[in-house]
Amino acid sequence: MLRKTIIFLAIASALTACGKHDKDPAKPGAATAQADGKEKDGKAVQLLVAPEDVLTVQSSELANGPVITGSVQPERKADLRAEVSAVVLQVLKENGDPVKKGDVLVKLDETSIRDSLMSAQEAQRAATQALEQSQRALERLKTLRASGMTSAQALDDAEVRRNSAQSELSAARARVVAAQQQVTRTLVRAPFDGIVSDRKVSPGDTAAIGKELLKVIDPSSMRFEGRVSADKIAAVKVGQPVMFRVNGYGEQKFSGIVKRIDPAANDVTRQVEVLVGFAGESRPRVAGLYAEGHIDAELSDALMLPESALVRDGDKTYAWKVKGNALARADLAMGQRDQRTGGFEVKGGVAAGDTVLRHPNSSLKDGQKVEMTAARVASAASNPAPAK
Structure with a gap:
């Protein structure tokens, strides 16, 4: 019997506590609803708005021009x-290694070419000796001819031999120079400061004349090699600014x-x-990346709003204006998008x-009351620091 009485008293106490809780709603919950601008009991509550939550509509520069697509390539x-x-x-x-102008990148076997050079040098020495001998013989015949001891024909034949020896020596010298150049070409050097972008051969490969060995690029000479549709090219002029992403x-x-x-x-496309040159120091360091942007062929002044301030409802677009102490829905007449900033032209409504x-949500109501508060940064700074 005593056990049943205790249980009955416990249930009665619990019901009494629940009744008090229902009669006194918690005030912090109401403050939260006001701060969030949500509905309470079917009515829109007052919305607290800080200065950083709003923006002022103003005129700015709107860029319009053709689309340009292509890739980033080194000049x-x-x-x-x-x-x-x-x-x-x-x-x-190796690929990615930096190089300086004149650095040796690839070495080819010069054994056979070196033999050709030595053979050409020997031929040059022999031609030099032959020329010296024919020159001495010509000088002797000239002396004998002056004393009448030889014929004019013999003198002419000596001159022909001397001239022939001179020609042989000139040809031998040319062969030596050619052989020396061939030896030099067995060392493949960097033509300028840059980076190795593509290695094509490995030790042991046979390099025929014209075989590609490797590629060197200069990353500091990157440019945007783009293409524009032919029906838009009339609007493009040298010197126009271009904004693009890579x-x-x-x-x-x-x-x-x-x-x-x-x-x-x-002919096909x-x-x-x-060709677009980069402006400023910022540029990609990798060649061949796809890029797309717009050429600012036309610039005009227009009212602009960022995409975050726009609310779309089907084919309609509107924004929330703050007029006095209340919100007002403003239906907008939209224009084109500025590809540089991502903002939209507004032709009417504001x-x-x-x-x-700046960032409206779906719970806002037309005519909803608004209260402007101090800037969040300022209010945070005005709070006293906690005691240490």
Whole structure:
């Protein structure tokens, strides 16, 4: 009996506590609802807005122009090929290695070429001796002819032999120079400061004349080699600014200037090549990356809003203006997008100087009350530091 009485009293106490809780709603919950601008009991509550939550509509520069697509390529690049037929002995640089002008990159076997050089040098010495002998013989015949002891024909024959020896010596010297050049070409050197981008051979390979050995590029000479549709090329001029992104560099934007427009369109794609030089120090260090952007062919002033301030409802777009102490929905007439900034042109619905919410949400109501608060950074700074 006593056990049942204790259980009954415990249940009664619990029901009494629940009734008190229902009669006194918690105030922190209401403050949170006001701060978030959510509905309570079917009514929109007051919205607290800080200065950083709004922006002022203003006129800014709108860029318009054709799309340009292509890849990033170095202006200075060299495909180093074998100039002599020989076996590859050494490859001294790997892909990605930096090189200086004149550095030896590949060594070819010079054994047979060195033998040819020695043979040419021996032929040159023999031709030199033959010329000296024919010159001495000519001088003797000239002396004998002066004393009448030889015929004019003999003197003429000596001159012919001397001239022939001179020609042989000149040919021998040319063969020596050619052989020396062949020996020099067994050492493949870097034509400029840069980086090895593509190694094509390994030690032991046979390098025929014209075989590609490796490629060297200059990363500091990168440029955007783009293409523009032929029906838009009339708007493109040398010196126009270009904004573009490069695949592999995320949302980073690069700027450039149109340097050259190809005078002929591609026979297959009917696109025109446009060379764009980088502006500033920021540029990719990897060649061959895909790039896409816009040429700023036309610049005009327009009211602009960032995409974050726009709310889309089907084919309609609107923003939330702050008028006095209340929100007002403003239906917008939209224009084109600025490819440089990502903002949108607004042709109607707002005017310069209007205040709109920077990041509106779906719970806002037309006419909802708004209270402006102090800047968050300032309020945080005004709080006293906790005692240590």
